[in-house]
Amino acid sequence: MTGQIVTANRLTDGVVVFLTPAAGWSDAVAEAALFDTASAAEGLAKGQADVARHIVVGAYLVDAEPGPAGPVPVEFRERIRARGPTVGVRGAFDVPAAFDAPAEV
Amino acid sequence: MYRYDDFDRAFLEERVAQFRDQVARRLAGDLNEDEFKPLRLMNGLYLQLHAYMLRIAIPYGTLSSLQMRRLAEVAQRWDRGYGHFTTRQNIQLNWIRLEDAPDIIAALAEVDMHGIQTSGNCIRNVTADQYAGVAADEIEDPRIWAEILRQWSTNHPEFSFLPRKFKIAVTGAELDRAAIRVHDIGLRMCRAPDGSTGFEVVVGGGLGRTPLIGKTIRDFLPKDDLLGYLEAVMRVYNALGRRDNLYKARVKILVHDIGAERMAAMVDEEFQAIQAEGGVALDPVLVARIQDHFAPPAYAPAPEGPPEVLALERADPAFARWRATNTAAHREPGYVIVNLSLKPHGRPPGDATSGEMRAVADMADRWSLGEIRVAHEQNLVLPHVRQADLPDLWRAAAAIGFATPNIGHLTDIIACPGMDYCALATARSIPIAERLADRFKNLDRLHDIGPFRINISGCINACGHHHVGHVGLLGVDKNGEEFYQITLGGSAEEDTAIGRIVGPAVSSADVVDAIERLVETYVDIREAGETFLETCRRVGNAPFKESIYAAA
Numbered sequence A: 001m002t003g004q005i006v007t008a009n010r011l012t013d014g015v016v017v018f019l020t021p022a023a024g025w026s027d028a029v030a031e032a033a034l035f036d037t038a039s040a041a042e043g044l045a046k047g048q049a050d051v052a053r054h055i056v057v058g059a060y061l062v063d064a065e066p067g068p069a070g071p072v073p074v075e076f077r078e079r080i081r082a083r084g085p086t087v088g089v090r091g092a093f094d095v096p097a098a099f100d101a102p103a104e105v
Numbered sequence B: 001m002y003r004y005d006d007f008d009r010a011f012l013e014e015r016v017a018q019f020r021d022q023v024a025r026r027l028a029g030d031l032n033e034d035e036f037k038p039l040r041l042m043n044g045l046y047l048q049l050h051a052y053m054l055r056i057a058i059p060y061g062t063l064s065s066l067q068m069r070r071l072a073e074v075a076q077r078w079d080r081g082y083g084h085f086t087t088r089q090n091i092q093l094n095w096i097r098l099e100d101a102p103d104i105i106a107a108l109a110e111v112d113m114h115g116i117q118t119s120g121n122c123i124r125n126v127t128a129d130q131y132a133g134v135a136a137d138e139i140e141d142p143r144i145w146a147e148i149l150r151q152w153s154t155n156h157p158e159f160s161f162l163p164r165k166f167k168i169a170v171t172g173a174e175l176d177r178a179a180i181r182v183h184d185i186g187l188r189m190c191r192a193p194d195g196s197t198g199f200e201v202v203v204g205g206g207l208g209r210t211p212l213i214g215k216t217i218r219d220f221l222p223k224d225d226l227l228g229y230l231e232a233v234m235r236v237y238n239a240l241g242r243r244d245n246l247y248k249a250r251v252k253i254l255v256h257d258i259g260a261e262r263m264a265a266m267v268d269e270e271f272q273a274i275q276a277e278g279g280v281a282l283d284p285v286l287v288a289r290i291q292d293h294f295a296p297p298a299y300a301p302a303p304e305g306p307p308e309v310l311a312l313e314r315a316d317p318a319f320a321r322w323r324a325t326n327t328a329a330h331r332e333p334g335y336v337i338v339n340l341s342l343k344p345h346g347r348p349p350g351d352a353t354s355g356e357m358r359a360v361a362d363m364a365d366r367w368s369l370g371e372i373r374v375a376h377e378q379n380l381v382l383p384h385v386r387q388a389d390l391p392d393l394w395r396a397a398a399a400i401g402f403a404t405p406n407i408g409h410l411t412d413i414i415a416c417p418g419m420d421y422c423a424l425a426t427a428r429s430i431p432i433a434e435r436l437a438d439r440f441k442n443l444d445r446l447h448d449i450g451p452f453r454i455n456i457s458g459c460i461n462a463c464g465h466h467h468v469g470h471v472g473l474l475g476v477d478k479n480g481e482e483f484y485q486i487t488l489g490g491s492a493e494e495d496t497a498i499g500r501i502v503g504p505a506v507s508s509a510d511v512v513d514a515i516e517r518l519v520e521t522y523v524d525i526r527e528a529g530e531t532f533l534e535t536c537r538r539v540g541n542a543p544f545k546e547s548i549y550a551a552a
Helices: A040-052 A076-083 B006-027 B033-041 B065-078 B098-109 B143-153 B223-240 B251-258 B260-276 B284-293 B307-315 B317-326 B354-367 B387-399 B430-439 B443-449 B508-525 B532-539 B542-548
Strands: A003-010 A016-019 A056-067 A070-073 B045-047 B052-056 B062-064 B082-085 B091-096 B168-171 B185-191 B197-203 B215-222 B327-329 B335-340 B351-353 B371-374 B380-386 B454-457 B471-478 B481-488
Touching: A003 A040, A003 A070, A003 A076, A016 A040, A016 A076, A040 A056, A056 A076, A070 A076, B006 B033, B006 B098, B033 B045, B052 B098, B062 B065, B065 B082, B065 B091, B065 B098, B065 B354, B065 B371, B091 B098, B143 B168, B143 B223, B143 B284, B185 B223, B197 B223, B197 B260, B215 B223, B215 B260, B223 B251, B223 B260, B251 B260, B307 B317, B307 B387, B317 B327, B317 B335, B317 B387, B317 B443, B335 B354, B335 B387, B351 B354, B354 B371, B354 B380, B354 B387, B380 B387, B430 B454, B430 B508, B443 B508, B471 B508, B481 B508, B508 B532, B508 B542, B532 B542
Parallel strands: B168 B185, B454 B471
Antiparallel strands: A003 A016, A003 A056, A056 A070, B045 B052, B052 B091, B062 B371, B082 B091, B082 B351, B185 B197, B197 B215, B327 B335, B335 B380, B371 B380, B471 B481
16 A cells, blocks of 8 residues: 655755654654555645754655555655665765665666 | 965855855754755755755866865765766765855865855856867967856856856867857857957857757957957846746747847847947956966976887787877877776766875876866866876876776766756666666777767756767656667767757666667778767668667
């Protein structure tokens, strides 16, 4: 059952964060609260409230599916946003090996 | 190169103090995002896909070893230890914390760097030929005029709220290495019959969603008239540019709508009015001072074609190949221009780690009079190298992976950051570049294919200049899958051309195979000595289309 999660960027450092069930923010998408159609607007309102309180920037809803370890965004772009770039920079920055990008030839 | 004076430094210190205060007010909640966003953008601080991104201006692509070291330090201390050199000759840092931003721009200001006018509807960083001042085919160093334009356009009150961003490129050479015909204004230095130098003025080029080649509105503009004339261009654009539609707001749309002749006439009329009011005076003392900054360095005498270098060329094919591909003729006998390829196998095009930046700074100090250039193809250039130093430099470049002999070849790919980093992107660019580089990593094959430019953009905004790639790839989203539209026959040089779309977009899984089949077709049908672009112009898209869409 596809639901929605609330995402934003943390004001202080720009890090991508997700609204948790406790109405806090986590940088781990797996800890995001998954809202159904009925409660999504309420979740977004909580996110917007933290925009107004200068905790996060640009809160919005993202389609997500429940996964074994927590919600997973549906859109590829949002998966990249949640997990980081799919490419590393040798010598500086490694990509998490578990990145579930589409299979490549 | 240009060095800031007390005025420049005071200006920058003021900006740093202002920005520090603005960030403090934002963090304290006294400014909301709508109020703060234009202020951070004025300093090059964007909010991107993953974090804040800082775009740092490298005016006309020239920087000192000191500045490069500072970039390395900033990337290491406040980011993730790497930066991305862009097609605008700038550098971007992708993981900036807002809390650190004031300290970062203060650290950059200490070495005369900033992110001012790297965003917003103003005149952006003026770009230039990366070989400026040293190219064998150059009439005059265009950076003198790029610097004058930088000073004129910085905080210019009349041009701070243009309909849209505005990009100027300048070259002083025969060969166009600055892609001047795909800029809002392109300036090409040329000679009048009386021997005096001036500019051909090209207006209305640009890529993005509506790719157009700029039109010449003035064949020869005397240098003293440059600022008055450009002021006239900007005024016409400011008055008539489409402010009602973001996608039609660039000057190229205006020039396209009214035609080059009408544009030229209106600019002339405005220019006459400016002249009648006394003109935009160029203080000769100021010009002379800037000229002095760009006076050629005192080159120590150096032998032309030193025997030990020629001997190494004969003995070591790898060195010979690198020299043939990655160096360019220098105006000074005994010297050579060296390109450092930021396209090593298995790395995002244009990226450099802090360690590599420091190594490049060391190389510049040792072998290039402390000077470095950024090319719009996302490579670095050492402009003042003694030919005798080539072997040592080659080994040092190879040690950090920047000696791949692929400049201007198929794996010297221009690629925007794409959906891996960019909030605007519709598909990824870097993985395609990496897979192509892997497929064509055999150097014998690469060199047999010859000059070949692949440019990749992750969205219609065309930061990867895909329209002017010999082969252009534009990433598009098809029902959540990444597909790539292929264009053929583009060029960013003096024979500027916009590539033509071949057919339906190709899936991410198929695109590398499709390009390989296209390359094989070229190798099969080319005439002796014919480059891919020449073959493409001779035979058109049809044979390539057939190979791209051939069942794998």
